[in-house]
Structure formats: structure tokens, C-alpha cells
Amino acid sequence: MGEALIEGSSWRLVEVGRVVVINGDHPFAGRLAAIVEIVDHKRVLVEGPSSNPELVVPRQSVPLSKCLLSSLSVEGLNRGARHASLKEDWEKSEIDAKWKETNWAKKRDQIARRKALTDFDRFKVLRLKKQRRFEERKALSKIKASA
Numbered sequence: 001m002g003e004a005l006i007e008g009s010s011w012r013l014v015e016v017g018r019v020v021v022i023n024g025d026h027p028f029a030g031r032l033a034a035i036v037e038i039v040d041h042k043r044v045l046v047e048g049p050s051s052n053p054e055l056v057v058p059r060q061s062v063p064l065s066k067c068l069l070s071s072l073s074v075e076g077l078n079r080g081a082r083h084a085s086l087k088e089d090w091e092k093s094e095i096d097a098k099w100k101e102t103n104w105a106k107k108r109d110q111i112a113r114r115k116a117l118t119d120f121d122r123f124k125v126l127r128l129k130k131q132r133r134f135e136e137r138k139a140l141s142k143i144k145a146s147a
Contacts, residue, residue: 017074019073022066022068031055033062034095044061046060074089076092
């Protein structure tokens with residue numbers, strides 16, 4: 001028999017310290033929290049001690065169906081950690097800064113900004129897109145003419 005190579009999965013696992021985004025019809029939908037304890041195969045205990053008051057989540061049990069697992073993880077978090085130690089590990093892992101750098105957070109911000117546009121703002125965006133398209137086509141035709 002040959003040797004068996006066993007590798008860990010790169011899949012996002014439900015584990016203590018994993019940062020989740022709460023979604024669905026939950027009152028704290030769209031906020032970040034860390035898994036503090038795994039209650040059973042369908043529920044986890046989460047808390048989000050973010051420095052941003054709009055992302056804070058009080059400690060509560062949430063079904064996994066309302067959690068989206070992120071690639072971020074709070075390092076060194078023990079099972080059932082209390083608020084102070086969770087907040088300390090959260091800040092040490094720089095979760096808020098890492099979250100702002102993810103494409104997921106940037107896309108959510110862009111969607112929120114677009115939702116907040118007024119009719120006149122949408123008109124200005126339309127005009128800017130037209131101007132950009134005109135400049136691109138002008139540059140492309142100049143390149144084609146010289147070739």
C-alpha cells in the first residue's frame with residue numbers, strides 16, 4: 001500500500017472564532033459576529049464586539065441558516081470566551097480592518113451607496129459613464145488609425 005496524504009480542507013468551517021455575517025430576516029442582519037460556542041449542529045452562539053457601533057452584535061444564539069461564514073477568523077479564541085477576552089482577541093486580530101479590505105465588504109458598501117442615490121445622482125452617473133465611454137472609443141479609434 002502507498003502512503004496516504006491527508007490535507008486539511010480549505011473550506012470555511014464552522015469553528016469557534018470564525019467570523020460570520022448575519023443575514024436573512026434577523027434583526028442584526030448585515031452585521032459581523034464571531035462564533036463563541038457551537039450549541040448544536042444547527043445553532044451557534046455569536047457575539048460581535050466591533051469598534052464600529054453599526055456592526056455590534058450582542059451575544060445570542062443564531063441558527064446557522066442565518067449565518068454566512070467568512071474567511072476571517074479570530075485567532076486564539078477559547079470556547080465560551082467572555083466579552084472582554086473576545087473583544088481583546090477581536091482587536092488583536094484586527095477583524096474590522098481586515099473586513100473593510102475584503103471584496104465582500106466593498107461590494108456591500110457599493111450596493112448601499114447605489115441604493116441611496118437620488119434621481120439626480122443617477123443622472124450624473126449616467127452622464128459620467130457616457131463621457132468615459134466616449135473617451136475610450138476616441139482613444140481606441142486613434143490606436144486603430146495609427147495601426
